[in-house]
Amino acid sequence: MSTQHEVPSYLTQKEIGPWGVYLEQIDRVTPYLGTLARWVETLKRPKRILVVDVPIERDDGSIAHFEGYRVQHNTSRGPGKGGVRFHQDVTLSEVMALSAWMTVKNAAVNVPYGGAKGGIRVDPKTLSIGELQRMTRRYTSEINIIIGPNKDIPAPDVNTNEQVMAWMMDTYSMNQGSTASGVVTGKPISLGGSLGRREATGRGVYVVGCEAAAKRGLDIKGAKVAVQGFGNVGGIAARLFAEAGAKVVAVQDHISTIVCDTGLDVAALQAHVTQHGSVAGFGGGDAVNDRSRFWEVDCDILIPAALEQQITEANADKIRAKIILEGANGPTTPGADDILHDKGVLVVPDVIANAGGVTVSYFEWVQDFSSFFWTEDEINQRLTRIMREAFGAVWTLAQEKNVSLRTAAFIVACTRVLQAREMRGLYP
Numbered sequence: 001m002s003t004q005h006e007v008p009s010y011l012t013q014k015e016i017g018p019w020g021v022y023l024e025q026i027d028r029v030t031p032y033l034g035t036l037a038r039w040v041e042t043l044k045r046p047k048r049i050l051v052v053d054v055p056i057e058r059d060d061g062s063i064a065h066f067e068g069y070r071v072q073h074n075t076s077r078g079p080g081k082g083g084v085r086f087h088q089d090v091t092l093s094e095v096m097a098l099s100a101w102m103t104v105k106n107a108a109v110n111v112p113y114g115g116a117k118g119g120i121r122v123d124p125k126t127l128s129i130g131e132l133q134r135m136t137r138r139y140t141s142e143i144n145i146i147i148g149p150n151k152d153i154p155a156p157d158v159n160t161n162e163q164v165m166a167w168m169m170d171t172y173s174m175n176q177g178s179t180a181s182g183v184v185t186g187k188p189i190s191l192g193g194s195l196g197r198r199e200a201t202g203r204g205v206y207v208v209g210c211e212a213a214a215k216r217g218l219d220i221k222g223a224k225v226a227v228q229g230f231g232n233v234g235g236i237a238a239r240l241f242a243e244a245g246a247k248v249v250a251v252q253d254h255i256s257t258i259v260c261d262t263g264l265d266v267a268a269l270q271a272h273v274t275q276h277g278s279v280a281g282f283g284g285g286d287a288v289n290d291r292s293r294f295w296e297v298d299c300d301i302l303i304p305a306a307l308e309q310q311i312t313e314a315n316a317d318k319i320r321a322k323i324i325l326e327g328a329n330g331p332t333t334p335g336a337d338d339i340l341h342d343k344g345v346l347v348v349p350d351v352i353a354n355a356g357g358v359t360v361s362y363f364e365w366v367q368d369f370s371s372f373f374w375t376e377d378e379i380n381q382r383l384t385r386i387m388r389e390a391f392g393a394v395w396t397l398a399q400e401k402n403v404s405l406r407t408a409a410f411i412v413a414c415t416r417v418l419q420a421r422e423m424r425g426l427y428p
Helices: 017-032 034-043 093-110 129-143 164-175 197-215 234-243 266-276 292-297 334-343 357-372 375-401 405-424
Strands: 046-056 065-073 080-087 114-123 152-156 222-227 247-254 258-261 301-304 323-325 346-348
Touching: 017 034, 017 093, 017 334, 017 405, 046 093, 046 129, 046 247, 065 080, 065 093, 065 129, 065 152, 080 093, 080 164, 080 357, 093 114, 093 357, 093 405, 114 129, 114 152, 129 164, 129 222, 129 334, 152 164, 152 357, 197 234, 197 323, 197 346, 197 357, 197 375, 222 234, 234 247, 234 266, 234 301, 247 292, 258 292, 334 346, 346 405, 357 375
Parallel strands: 080 114, 080 152, 222 247, 222 301, 301 323, 323 346
Antiparallel strands: 046 065, 065 114, 247 258
């Protein structure tokens, strides 16, 4: 057995970052795994890591190189599944952790996938559309050896979208010699994408948020909501909560923080963001210069929907929310989790709260295989049922074991993954 928090040889202690957070989460759940704990090292070691060079020719004729990753954490329950992000701060530690959280997330909602994740360390805003396409296609050709509809299925993530998925699908298909629509999800509808996929993660946050509020006796109508990140997850969740009668009192993005005690006009704010690329300059609220004050906003529900490690020991005690819905992956550190638990804040973990996206990705994958597509109402109904059932199972176990929802979700998920590992055995 390895020592606790052993750093893999391909990471330095300084680089352990998000992967270290994940390892601590696994250590916390291990005592609840019974005889399956003998397999727990499986969860601490990614199955496969691919680091690739992504060279492209820039529009000015120069050659640029970017570092890309694809990590397959676990495939005991099915093919790898997880997004691809283009961001200047992407690291191997981050991609490893994100792939592991995908393993847990897919198992927590009982979708028959393993966990995977990918990324390129690049600021896509510095690329032209042509350069972005060339980089995407080169990256896809480099990871082509380990992806496929039955092996590993990428999807959109930070700074990637339907167009990027279309380029990935086309590149893979050209190498295969036939159209393989199921190699990625989050595609345009015209290429086998699923209705409801774009809104699925935010809708899932809203669905479990309503379930959590009901458990806490909180009426959504009139509830105050604060959202960090106003993109595909936070923006959709904010809109759905506002439509249900909640007041969105604060929104923070990568540039600015906007607050309004009586509630922001979410539709107008979304239109502003579409036009200007940020909430900055929106006239329907007050701008706050000190970004840290966002965490002190008086609210009932807080939705961190940006990047990982946003809620830490430094700001957790300032949070005034009753419920936190983790729209982002890994936004709360273990130390912050403890502080929030002591304060009586209900944290609905990422592996449940933001699982709507991968759930509808699963629907898209199934539809691509059958070439039979469901209506958006059917998609949303199926998504709502799965999210409610997953939350209900985790809530019940948390009450039985007297543990947090995060620990309960990890118990459910890790048990499923390790049962599959044990039943399959080791080959050869």
